Amino acid sequence: MSARVIDGKAVAAGVRERVRAEVAEYAETAGRAPVLATVLVGEDPASQIYIRNKREACEEVGMGSRHHGIDAGTSEDDLLALVAALGGDEEVDGILVQLPVPDQIDPDRVVAAIDPGKDVDGLTPLNAGLLAHGVPGLVPCTPAGVMELLRHEGVELEGAEVVVVGRSKLVGVPVSRLLLAANATVTMCHSRTRDLAGVCRRAEVLVAAVGVPRLLGGDAIKPGAVVIDVGINRTDAGLVGDVDFEAAAEVAVAITPVPGGVGPMTVAMLLVNTLAAARARV
Ligand code: NAP
16 A cells, blocks of 8 residues: 555544634633534434534533434424524524434425524535535535545645546535635536546546445546545445545555544534634624
């Protein structure tokens, strides 16, 4: 293996330290710590773990968190009413509704009901639109985490050839917008892309956000590329990314591992967003 392994845990720990110091400053001035409200519909075990991690992360940096665990059979109207109430609650700075939600609820309607100023996941139409216009408000956490990793690694994005695989609202589209705003030349790939490996091989920076275990092999990596693997796939062999780590690491100059790469950044950037949302309300 020749590639440098990008240590997302360490970068995320640095971000959390910075947030902890800034939360203390904020609390001194504002007379209160920022508060994140989390909402979970039902009892999906993976979602419960995500929510617990996020709430613990809040506590660690001195932020408050308030959890609303509601019944799996809750109606869309009741959830919308809760989201609206949190939007009007002076004590709440950030609102996070854990997705997915049960089938009777339209996730797009719920996300659209979140007060954009408290939208710490950055997924409301207003925040997505601001990002599309190049004037970001609150930015989705995982894409923000990818950008933070690239900054930390000192990757020059201006004019760089960047390929993003995946075009979801959660990751692929927003990360492409952020890369474009950083003046990279961005190509987006998806399930209909012809010659995926060939397009990826052009990339000085390759971002994979697909959800297919080890989709991208060594033939998809340009020698000397920086590879950011957002994928988290559960397999019999444990958690793996969208990139074949061993094969890619022979060719790339730097690569994120799975786990321990982008994953820890997502929670760290949620803290950054919650603090930013609180500051914007003062
Ligand atoms: P998603 O909504 O399912 O989107 C997947 C994207 O990949 C789609 O745009 C799809 O193309 C594309 N795709 C699927 N199969 C493909 C193929 N064979 N070749 C090329 N493109 C293909 O997934 P997501 O929410 O963006 O998540 C992507 C991955 O990131 C998942 O593994 C997820 O678990 C992980 N993730 C990690 C974090 C983290 O914190 N690290 C956060 C969020 C997500 P079409 O649009 O054409 O269907």
